[in-house]
Amino acid sequence: MTNLSRIIIVVSMNLKSKYNFLGNNLAVDFTNTEHIAHGDVVETLQNLNDFYQWTSEAGLEAEAFSKTDSINEVIELRTSLKELFVSAADDNSLPDKALKTVNHYLLNRSETQQIKKIDNKMFLEPKYKRLSLKRLLGVIAHEAAQLLVSPQLHQLKHCSNTKCILLFLDTSKSKKRRWCSMDTCGNRAKAASHYLNSKKS
16 A cells, blocks of 8 residues: 555544545545445535545645536546446456546556755655646546555455445455444444344343
């Protein structure tokens, strides 16, 4: 997992984020921007302002989006990644159309670097620190591609709560993680089990 995969910026100590950062991978967290609440699918990326907020909380620096940028591009990439990750978690063949879409967005990733001099020491750093929408999507596509070609892909799992649609990369030592979060689905399962046991006794 690269250093881009998990840098969480706390926006406010008093404001709970509407985004889930539980996937242990940037691209997986991106697919989790759509989730279930009270039985309904919740879309947290309604517009580019939402995506800007998500990128900030994910540790990416975005430049101001242009008038030609569209949330449709964001949703297109997310939809393809979700199809690929769900197929992988289910041990199914990866859909070719979704792979083609990810390859398209991979073209937007720039690795351009420049030399920076600090106190007579030379460093290489990315030329673009603040990323355009296309470069942001390129970074996410690259993170996804690295996972798709990695042995870690077999550690991609669904939350065991059948009413939850979140995915996560199981990086636990035992590889027995079952829930997207113990604070939510894990606790609900424990409470349900406790209730059933109390009814039996």
